[in-house]
Amino acid sequence: MTPGRFGHFVAIDWSGALGERHRGIAVALAGAGNGAPVLVRPGHRWSRGEVLDWLLRDLPGDALVGLDLGMALPFADCGAFFPGWDRSPPDARSLWALVDRICADDPHLAAASFVDHPEAALHFRRHGGREGARFGGGGQKGGRGRLRQTECAQEAMGCRPCSNFNLVGAAQVGKSSLTGMRLLHRLAGRLPVWPVDPLPDRGSVVTEIYTTIAAMAAGRPPGRSKIRSHAELAEALAALGSEPAAGSGPIDDHASDALLTAAWLRGAAHDARLWHPPGLDAVAHTEGWTFGAR
Template sequence: MAIDWSGAAGERHRGIALAMAQPGDGAPELVRPGHRWSRGEVLDWLLDELPADSLVGLDLGMSLPFADAGAFFPGWIESPADARALWALVDRICADDPHLGVSSFVDHPEASAYFRRHGGREGAGFGANGKPGGRGRFRRTEHAQERMGCRPYSNFNLIGAAQVGKGSLSGMRVLHRLGGALPVWPVDPLPAAGSVVVEIYTSLAAIAAGRSAGRSKMRDHAALNAALAVLGSMPVAAGGPIDDHRSDALLTAAWLRRAASSPQLWMPAGLAEIAQTEGWTFGAT
């Protein structure tokens, strides 16, 4: 399973897409094609309809930088000790935000000091190494993504078309509300059997399919099917344009099907030190 995610305001989002690739080499398929998902519906689907023994990739940051400063929010007394406590904090502060939104967290008097927000508002804690400005703080997995040719954004950045901060924070609410019903690797150990959730970055799937990070978005079925062929997958039986949310989900589902059996992807260097705090992006090496 691959889930392209959205942190946009509102209830239902064109930017959310779910795709499934069954064992074998068959074409990946969209779940409820044409449906405009809400974040709450995705949570319910994961809890109630997820097929057994599924590897589920969520396209969002499961945590915030920790290792660089020894804390998520240095100097704030409520700074959580690990990722699960971070998810609980975000969900608690945003309890009254509808549709699993996160406005209350990004505007929180203390938490907002660590984010770059619209209107030129940059908190004193946004910059790396305690310095203002720049690209912000990054997790170790995001440094690994950069070494692979990607250009990740800090999860503390909330502005720009490519920002991932709001989507990551809303995703943390979902991870918290899973309530342990699904293990989340590597915050939780990889189970010997059953389903598991991982963080994905769809550009990594595109790179594995022979595209560069700068050309990761596919907006027609011909480009999508060419990439699927590189991954050993049958083509999607459609032609013409497709939005990049659905093509990202379809390609990444096919990539996950193949990558899941690669032991090295489950054992990135230095993981033990940060597994419960920063987590990791499956496929980053």
């Protein structure tokens, strides 16, 4: 394993919203050294399909790519993603394939068909007060929902993770995660996804990020992780040893999340401890992990 080999660092703020193009998607790139991170195609409203194409066609060959989404669902707590469903997949890659297969007719890498599936729906909390009978795990309802082991690690760090089975509220990440699983399924055999795939000695690698971890590393408290001005962004980037990003005045938090996290990845990638967090081996192929959670 040679984490210090990366020369480019990409952070992608993702969106699970309906439709083709999304204000919530931002792609940022940082090179080696301490130069300013930059937005890829600034001002462009990305589609999820365009992000996939960019990863496959335009990504530098030595990039560490962070996707702000949950790469899998909780497994370790119940011994299954979907306890009680005979089609519950045994690992993350099988989960990605199942989501993609059920959503084959959903355009733009959407995942509405999966959460509407009669068996899968039992495990999700959806809008309109619809909560599946197994949202809490087993035969339980209510509560905050199930968490992955990496989300428990995030919580111990002071973050406020949300269950990927929760599709309601501003903090929910379930929709982003499910649409992201369709993208990850399409990367199979083309780009490795750590830690579902082992970290190779060369080439680009995709992993999961949580932008709040980057903000905390830059001195932002978990409850104030969002940055909406270039002045605040410059201060946070300076805390990470990075030159300021171009621009002045307001900035939307999708762009600032991506820019800050790309700069954070540049430094964090060299920390060997982040590639070997406690508890990783038990869940690497099922739940995956968030890079930086420890």
